[in-house]
Amino acid sequence: LQSGQVGTVVATTGTTGLGAVDAVHEIIPRARAAGARVHVDAAYGGFFGLLAKRTDSTIDSAPFRAIAESDSVVIDPHKHGLQPYGCGSVLFRDPDVGHFYVHDSPYTYFTSDELHLGEISLECSRAGAAAAALWATIECLPLVPDEGLGAIVACAREAALQWSRLIGTSSRMRLVVEPDLDIINFYPVPSDSGPIRASDISTLTDSVFRTLMDDPDDPIFLAKLVVKQELLAERDRSIEWDVPTLTVLRSVLMKPEHLAWVPHLHASVERAVARNTG
Numbered sequence: 001l002q003s004g005q006v007g008t009v010v011a012t013t014g015t016t017g018l019g020a021v022d023a024v025h026e027i028i029p030r031a032r033a034a035g036a037r038v039h040v041d042a043a044y045g046g047f048f049g050l051l052a053k054r055t056d057s058t059i060d061s062a063p064f065r066a067i068a069e070s071d072s073v074v075i076d077p078h079k080h081g082l083q084p085y086g087c088g089s090v091l092f093r094d095p096d097v098g099h100f101y102v103h104d105s106p107y108t109y110f111t112s113d114e115l116h117l118g119e120i121s122l123e124c125s126r127a128g129a130a131a132a133a134l135w136a137t138i139e140c141l142p143l144v145p146d147e148g149l150g151a152i153v154a155c156a157r158e159a160a161l162q163w164s165r166l167i168g169t170s171s172r173m174r175l176v177v178e179p180d181l182d183i184i185n186f187y188p189v190p191s192d193s194g195p196i197r198a199s200d201i202s203t204l205t206d207s208v209f210r211t212l213m214d215d216p217d218d219p220i221f222l223a224k225l226v227v228k229q230e231l232l233a234e235r236d237r238s239i240e241w242d243v244p245t246l247t248v249l250r251s252v253l254m255k256p257e258h259l260a261w262v263p264h265l266h267a268s269v270e271r272a273v274a275r276n277t278g
Contacts, residue, residue, distance in 0.1 A: 019045065042067060071092070073090070101121075184250070188205060205248060
């Protein structure tokens with residue numbers, strides 16, 4: 001920023017992998033002082049802004065409250081907005097920005113002098129069903145902190161907090177980072193004492209992943225994430241980095257039903273780790 005060569009700073013409120021939230025409230029004043037605009041990628045975590053309005057918020061509210069001061073923000077209702085894939089939006093603080101996206105053709109015409117989606121949409125032609133579905137959802141489940149979509153997001157957050165606490169008491173699993181939203185990342189440990197090679201953690205992660213998925217009576221479907229050494233090296237000094245990355249387990253607890261399932265999920269993973277460590 002001090003070089004004067006940065007035009008836009010992008011902050012993220014909920015990364016896809018970790019669900020990590022940037023300090024938007026600290027980034028905006030620094031960028032403003034340097035004459036740079038700020039874009040907030042709230043595609044995943046934007047709906048957690050509902051929890052930021054609660055007096056008993058279980059998230060750090062400051063980054064979400066600061067989104068209103070950004071120059072633009074993207075949010076995808078096809079995640080926590082309960083919409084089909086393809087429902088997303090980018091919003092600009094200054095509507096005049098639309099002039100940069102104006103398109104024209106010999107067969108289009110407009111009856112209004114004001115810019116509208118028909119001439120500035122990034123996707124051009126598309127169905128209106130996604131917009132109608134989002135409207136109907138919000139009519140049924142309002143965008144309020146304690147009810148509607150706010151209550152659903154609160155369940156997702158509580159599920160992540162509960163599972164993170166269970167992992168914190170486990171001798172067989174360790175958190176990558178404390179969850180900022182509703183995404184949990186953790187890894188099984190081959191041994192509860194002494195150094196552990198990163199490659200062994202990855203091998204065990206893959207084995208646990210397959211064991212859970214292939215269980216014919218009670219399959220558990222988790223995801224995986226590749227983590228770089230710089231993220232974990234200081235957090236877990238027992239890891240010997242014989243390879244530059246390791247693979248961890250990842251779970252996105254975005255459905256309200258997940259809250260009741262956390263104890264079962266945790267117990268299932270514990271058994272799978274025990275089975276694969278002898």
